[in-house]
Amino acid sequence: MERRSWKFFELVESAIFIVLMLSLTLAIGGAVVALIGAMLGLSSVKNIGGSIAGLGTVGFFGWILATGKLAGVLLGRSRRGLSVENNKSTKVENDA
Template sequence: MERRSWKFFERIESLIFIVLMLLLTLAIGGAVAALIGAMFGLSSIKNIGGSIAGLGAVGFFG
């Protein structure tokens, strides 16, 4: 019985790790998109990238 519960917690831990890495990737990718949009004067790309970066950062740190 104890062996099963330990495996369950290992799976939950790895799932949390995967979700956090995806959110961090989303935050970094959104920041890069916002930076590129700002450098080339594309306001729509800058706004979308900023929103994606904010969503990823809130998910990761929240």
């Protein structure tokens, strides 16, 4: 049972990584298209590239903000951090 749930968490982590990389690629590609449009004096290409870059950037940082805590909870990083702090505080109380 444990192995099966671990595979699910690996799948979630992979999905988060894939979406982040696609958004980042979209942002960089749109910026390149906007730069080329600006260098060639094509305002429509520049505007389309800028829109694509903005969409990719908003998607990238939005996805990071939305899934940052979710990924931590799903992977158990947040819970482990809290348990370490609780263990330290109980140890200090026991020593005192």
